[in-house]
Amino acid sequence: MVDKYEQVLELAKRRGFLWNSFELYGGTAGFFDYGPLGAMLKRRVENIWRDIFVINEGYYEIEVPTIGIEDIFIASGHVGGFSDPLTECQKCHEAFRADHLVQDMEENPDTLSAEELTAVICKNDVKCPECGGKLGNAYEFNLMFKTSIGPGGKRMGYLRPETAQGMFVDFPRLLKFYRDHLPFGATQIGKAYRNEISPRQGVIRLREFTQAEAEIFIDPRDKTHPKFKDVSDVIMNLYSQEGQASGETKKIALGEAVKNGIIAHEFLAYCLAMTHKFLIRVGVSPEKMRFRQHMKDEMAHYAADCWDAEILSDRFGWVEVVGIADRTDFDLKAHAKQSQKELSVYVAYDSPKKVRKFVVKPDMGVLGPMFKGKAAKVANALKALKAQELSGDEIEVTVDGEKIRIDKNSVKFETITEEIHGENIIPHVIEPSFGIDRITYSLLEHSYFEEEAKEKIEDEEEESGELRIVLRLPSEVAPVQAAVLPLLSRDELIKPGTEIINKLRKVGILVAFDDSGTIGRRYRRNDEIGTPYSITVDYQTLEDATVTIRDRDTMKQVRAPIKDIENNVYDLIYRGKSFEDAGI
């Protein structure tokens, strides 16, 4: 059976969008090349993402190495957690999740190491669930690609499994860059790597893929969004936790969803709105898009709320293409712990708070010579005492189990009133994370149409039986944006064509020239790769310096002057000018 995936991939291969990588050497699963048109398409998708997140929201883009050092991934949990304990049957060689097999025997099997799991399997004499054979030792299969840094191979490095860590690691620098103010965000578009056990589903699961991620650092006490009112009326397909219980997707306005507590807060809802806007702008069909909330048990323990944007694919069903999560302070805390640095923001109060504070001031001039190496410990013990305990003539503290008496004159204490102007807080992180490859594939699939071409016979339109393949890509993402076609392959028609090409190129439009074969064939060729506008030079051009512009989707034509053609076409592609308005 030929399904849409097959049709789209056949076209993508043939016309230079997507190719299996390393085909010359037989290919390798989980890797895809973007051909000339595919790379351009993907670039345009990325640039729309930049337009929304970087230019319009002000979350600047950074770029960090794709190789990360071990500390980063210890902190992120990828070294320990981004792997699964597997055990293989010695007889039928089936692989199983070791922790799943011992679920009934242990409290928290997912916390056990591979060795511990092996022990549990031996102790309980767990057999292969398939054939009853003996199970081998459990081992960790980590999904990160490992490499070594420098000669000697001693320093471990990993290809990053996500781009997010770059923003967390650069947090102190980013905080300074944004002049110590919350909220702020940084983004990154780049490659990530996961050594999938068995990648399937073509471009849906890759071992090397492109992510576009934003990490937005916000004040945990204020998860509102200043621009939320602009999007509160936006209606979206929400597949909430509740909805999933009954299998129901609801169309609901964002404002209402936040009010009803379906979406945790405004900031997250605003990110859903941005995602919605982005996906539609690049060419995903709105009716084939939904936002699915993570179930409680599916969500990471630290996450406050998490929504996936899912796109309906003909073969693969609902595919996750974006994850939008409130990750709270988990990541910053983890890196603070691993790096032993403080990762927090000083936030000033609206007005300073007066705080009464009891302070103990040991006289180190006396205590130092008296206790020598122990002096610091003694001083700390004194500082922990309350006013009452300090009021006697002699003060007693216990240091390392030893009772020590100290004269009251060696310790001063008082209650002071201090003005506090603010505090250090650990920001929460809102993380929208986009899978660019999946999105690029999805919009190809949603743009792909096969239709009977209409034929004009004596002004009556009739089905010609001819198949027309059209990629109805939004003109903004179409790799080739305009084609210049002389009606006939003759010098006098080619000449004005070159002039038009130069004009279009000056304003940054990618334009193709084609004079081989009949005009109809050339229109079809351009339909197939999604070129939105074809400009045809005919004999009338030589008389009045006008050309025809053909619209890919309707196949309609208008006449327009060569003068100013570049702005005319630019407005059609980027400024939403209507096709009728492009004609004279």
Add this chain to the structure above:
RNA sequence: GCACCGAUGGUCUAGUGGCUAUGACUUUAGCCUUCCAAGCUAAUAACUCGGGUUCAAAUCCCGAUCGGUGCACCA
């Protein structure tokens, strides 16, 4: 990683132990052609890889790779 199925020009495909491996579309060059894959002439281009059986293998056998499906894994 396991099991089953498959792999022939760019794409789709015929084919069988035996001459030079079908055909269509595409592409390229030329002719023709005044707006939607028209026609004519020519050209380019393929048996996934490695090993085995055989006088002879694209065809049969084994292995690998890739692709599809199921299991497992995973977003």
